[in-house]
Amino acid sequence: MTLASPLPTRPAWVTRPLTVLAAVRRQPAAGVMGALLVLVTILGALLAPFLTAADPLALGSDTLAEPSWAHPFGTDDLGRDVLARVLYGGRVSLGIGLFSAAISVGLGMTIGMVAGFFGGLLDEVLMRITEAFQILPKLLVAVVVVSLIGSGLLNEILVIGLLSWPATARIVRGRVQVIRHEEFIAAAEMSGAGPVRLLARHIAPNVLSFLLVSASLQVASAIMSESFLSFLGLGDPEHPSWGLLLQQGQLFLQQAWWLTTFPGLALAMTVLGLNLLGDGLSGSHAAPARSRR
Amino acid sequence: MTAAEAPLVSVTAIRRHFVSGGGLLARRKVTRAVDDVSFGIAAGETLGLVGESGSGKSTLGRVIVGLLAATSGQVAIAGQAVGGARGGARRALWRRVQMVFQDPYSSLNPRLTVRDTLAEPLRNFGIARGADADRRIREALDACGLPASAMTRHPREFSGGQRQRIGIARALIVRPDFIVADEPVSALDVSIQAQIINLLQDLKAAFGLTYLFIAHDLAVVRHVSDRVAVMYRGKLVETASAEMLYARPAHPYTQLLLRSVPMPDPRAEAERRKRTAASEIAHPQATAGGCPFHARCPKARFPLCGEQAPPLAAHASGHRVACHFPG
Amino acid sequence: MSAPLLSIRELGVSFPRKEAPSTTVVEGVSFDIMPGEIVGIVGESGSGKSMTARSVLRLLPKSAELSGSIRFRGREIPEMTDEEIRDMRGALVSMVFQDPMTSFNPVLRIGDQIGEAIALHDRARRGRRALRDRVAKLLALVGIADPAERARSYPHEFSGGMRQRALTAMAVANSPALLIADEPTTALDVTVQDQVLSLLRELNENSGTAILLITHNIAVVASLCRRVIVMYAGRVIEDGPTDEVLTAPRHPYTWSLLQSVPRIDQAGTRLTAIKGQPPDPATPLAGCKFHPRCPWAEQRCGEQEPALSPIGEAHGVRCWLPMNGIAAAAQ
Structure with missing residues (x-):
């Protein structure tokens, strides 16, 4: 890593056309595609009241009806409109995904930055804790904890968020250890910046761009975790998520394919979109600082 | 430097050791x-500090400015101790001592505009804010040959040479007395190197600066330095005025270094090659102790050179040489 | 004189861009290399020197567009099949890069890597022992002491200078007719640089290997090359015998470059820096590419680009107002 590598002697204009071309070759279409998919699901969830007049919780007499003009996605065993349940379910799934990802990314970033920046004993302790969390069978623990403390949106968000930060912490720590040795950090120290200012003003912005990728994958993974919990019957029946729809629909797999197919598609589309977006971001974001390297 | 007048910077018996390994399996290595x-x-x-990669010259530079702690020894700048300075004392130190870094790409924070980068020391040291800070930033940029319009731009919009000017402006903006320049031109193109060397010399004259100029390029060091110190494997092996060192190197390592530099004039280069027999000397008697250079030294005599490290001692005409058989 | 080993005519390298004219990094480059000749290409970043060298072995980035002719022993390189190129690389033409660390696989022994390079092109199908002997001989040739033992080392156990020498050993393993050395000494200390230059010189004298040396260091050219090509902004701006070009340059850029280098044999006078910066290849520039930085530029220099035209024996210059060689030297 610290080999006496050649010095970067090329002015930016020599390298820029090449990196731009390289990024173009790396299929930006995937990233754009991902962003579109994510946008569609977010808009669907946000604009649910405008896209359907039906109430996702209102029972109807027309049970297990096939998709029709009145009910584009059909109805379930209690006569509820599946389109409405999928659209409103998006609010729950995406919301849980975003909030628990925010918790895990925030926690992971803080722990990773502190560990990577200060090093030494603090780093050792934090990393052992991180590893302890990382080797936990995440979903199993989530199932146990949620069954103990009870289901509910807040509980789900907290449990998923608090169980998924280790990956982010490790990525951030590694990144900070690299940035720590860039000359601009030494220069900032000599410009009088103390540890807090170094971390907040000089290191964090250079980590953030890296985190975008990780964050979009975290959202996807949190949505999946929530679906898993709901599928096991640990979801909040008051706020049906896609996972809960799947769980309820699986009883009627033989008679009513639409009960599982539409929430399943929504889930797959969102997770695929977030993954593609993550790929696109990792390909296009320019390296914050050139390392030799 | 005469004995009567105290030097601005005094470096006394500095050691810096790095410990690696020491885990379960690896042996502790110092x-x-x-x-x-x-x-x-x-x-x-201007003191030029030359040496090859791994000679410890950059480590020494960072110890002198207080970025790295010394294992032992003292550095004092204008009577103020550098080692152990914390918090406020470190800030006071860095208003007097600044550094110009080697790599114009990694030495500027890519996320900050030039104004942000230059405003950092003004803000952190409580020198100036707002319009006053902007005025000082414009002055520093102007002194370094950059237009005021550079302020709102990011480092990636500049070439290597311009970035190095920004780095110099950052060092200059606190009006230091002493600047350590660590390989400030080695990452730059030849024609840009000359611009930066000239700039550093102009700034020295304009602001009465003192420089420690660390470089591996012997021609550049000769050009900028009043005095030159040669480092080999962590030790100083020779110091002398630039003129004397290049005209009459006394340490065999300095002699080897100077012989090894090719010259741009083909005739002078042909002459040099005739004088030089580029052969590595391998002494079978070489040992772990003694003079750090003895294993490669054409003059080494055994057992003395392999057992005793020669101290840096006064030699003819202002040279100080660490060699048992100088000249 | 015999036929040229390598003959490059009107070489161009450009990178197409979306919705904009493509970026041209090499244009109209022509030169020959005779068997056993050492030619240096000197230039700064963005001069196109590395792209020129890389196009000979077809090592350009995939997005690059190549034009013009590159003939090696009369055969057109751009028209070769991938298989023919692979056969040629290493066996007839080989390359030494700037960074000797990344050129070796870190988990394989140095000797095995060199052995593989030999075996790849080995028509005689040597056995293991013969191969090992050959590797030891090569390492000894490049001045590595105790070669049989050192062949068993891993790359990280070698110092930078030893790696560069080992890399050179690998490059010359199949006695290529042409060795392309791209900044071979830039990452090295000056004492090691001197050894590597001597090594290249000996290789040329003993095995008749022609060398194309790419460097930004004028002194390295002065040390090794009989002929030097000066490149600027993708063009050859001067081409001639090293003795002439470096002592009595005819192009203002060559002259300015020489003036801007501090010299170890002279005490410090103020350096004559070249003002400004090299042009951005993405922005078209009319006329001579050097005219915005040239102290002697006239109106026509900014309007029309001069051709590389002969100015004395085997000496060419791309300038409307070539300098009087003698006056320049005295200046």
Whole structure:
């Protein structure tokens, strides 16, 4: 890593056309595609009241009806409109995904930055804790904890968020250890910046761009975790998520394919979109600082 | 530098060791990056510090500015101790001492505009804010040959040479007395190197600066330095005025270094090659102790050179040489 | 004189861009290399020197567009099949890069890597022992002491200078007719640089290997090359015998470059820096590419680009107002 590598002697204009071309070759279409998919699901969830007049919780007499003009996605065993349940379910799934990802990314970033920046004993302790969390069978623990403390949106968000930060912490720590040795950090120290200012003003912005990728994958993974919990019957029946729809629909797999197919598609589309977006971001974001390297 | 006048910078018996390994399986290994180095720099002087990669010259530079702690020894700048300075004392130190870094790409934070980068020391040291800070930033940029319009731009919009000017402006903006320049031109193109060297010399004259100029390029060091110190494996092996060192090197390592530099004039280069027999000497008697250079030294005599490290001692006409058989 | 080993005519390298004219990094480059000749290409970043060298072995980035002719022993390189190129690389033409660390696989022994390079092109199908002997001989040739033992080392156990020498050993393993050395000494210390230059010189004298040396260091050219090509902004701006070009340059850029280098044999006078910066290849520039930085530029220099035209024996210059060689030297 610290080999006496050649010095970067090329002015930016020599390298820029090449990196731009390289990024173009790396299929930006995937990233754009991902962003579109994510946008569609977010808009669907946000604009649910405008896209359907039906109430996702209102029972109807027309049970297990096939998709029709009145009910584009059909109805379930209690006569509820599946389109409405999928659209409103998006609010729950995406919301849980975003909030628990925010918790895990925030926690992971803080722990990773502190560990990577200060090093030494603090780093050792934090990393052992991180590893302890990382080797936990995440979903199993989530199932146990949620069954103990009870289901509910807040509980789900907290449990998923608090169980998924280790990956982010490790990525951030590694990144900070690299940035720590860039000359601009030494220069900032000599410009009088103390540890807090170094971390907040000089290191964090250079980590953030890296985190975008990780964050979009975290959202996807949190949505999946929530679906898993709901599928096991640990979801909040008051706020049906896609996972809960799947769980309820699986009883009627033989008679009513639409009960599982539409929430399943929504889930797959969102997770695929977030993954593609993550790929696109990792390909296009320019390296914050050139390392030799 | 005369004995009567105290040097601006005095470096006394500095050692800096790095410890690696020491885990369950790896053996603890101590690298003596800087090993008992002492010298002084008079106010207004440029001291050139040369050495090959791994000689410890960059480590020494970072110890002198207080970015790295010394394992032992003292550095004092204008009577103020550098080592152990914390918090407020470190800030006071860095208003007097600044550094110009080697790599114009990694030495500027890519996320900050030039104004942000230059405003950092003004803000952190409580020198100036707002319009006053902007005025000082414009002055520093102007002194370094950059237009005021550079302020709102990011480092990626500049070439290597312009970035290095920004780095110099950052060092200059606190009006330091002493600047350590660590390989400030080695990452730049030849035609840009000359611009930066000229700029550093102009700034020295304009602001009465004192420089420690660290470089591996012997021609550049000769060009900028009043006095030159040669480092080999963590130790100073020779110091002398630039003129004397290049005209009459006394240490066999300095002699080898100077012989090895090719010259741009083909005739001078042909002459040099005739004088030089580029052969590595391998002494079967070489040992772990003694003079750090003895294993490669054409003059080494055994057992003396393999057992005793020669001290840096006064030699003819202002040279100080660490060699049992100088000249 | 015999036929040229390598003959490059009107070489161009450009990178197409979306919705904009493509970026041209090499244009109209022509030169020959005779068997056993050492030619240096000197230039700064963005001069196109590395792209020129890389196009000979077809090592350009995939997005690059190549034009013009590159003939090696009369055969057109751009028209070769991938298989023919692979056969040629290493066996007839080989390359030494700037960074000797990344050129070796870190988990394989140095000797095995060199052995593989030999075996790849080995028509005689040597056995293991013969191969090992050959590797030891090569390492000894490049001045590595105790070669049989050192062949068993891993790349990280070698110092930078030893790696560069080992890399050179690998490059010359199949006695290529042409060795392309791209900044071979830039990452090395000056004492090691001197050894590597001597090594290249000996290789040329003993095995008749022609060398194309790419460097930004004028002194390295002065040390090794009989002929030097000066490149600027993708063009050859001067081409001639090293003795002439470096002592009595005819192009203002060559002259300015020489003036801007501090010299170890002279005490410090103020350096004559070249003002400004090299042009951005993405922005078209009319006329001579050097005219915005040239102290002697006239109106026509900014309007029309001069051709590389002969100015004395085997000496060419791309300038409307070539300098009087003698006056320049005295200046």
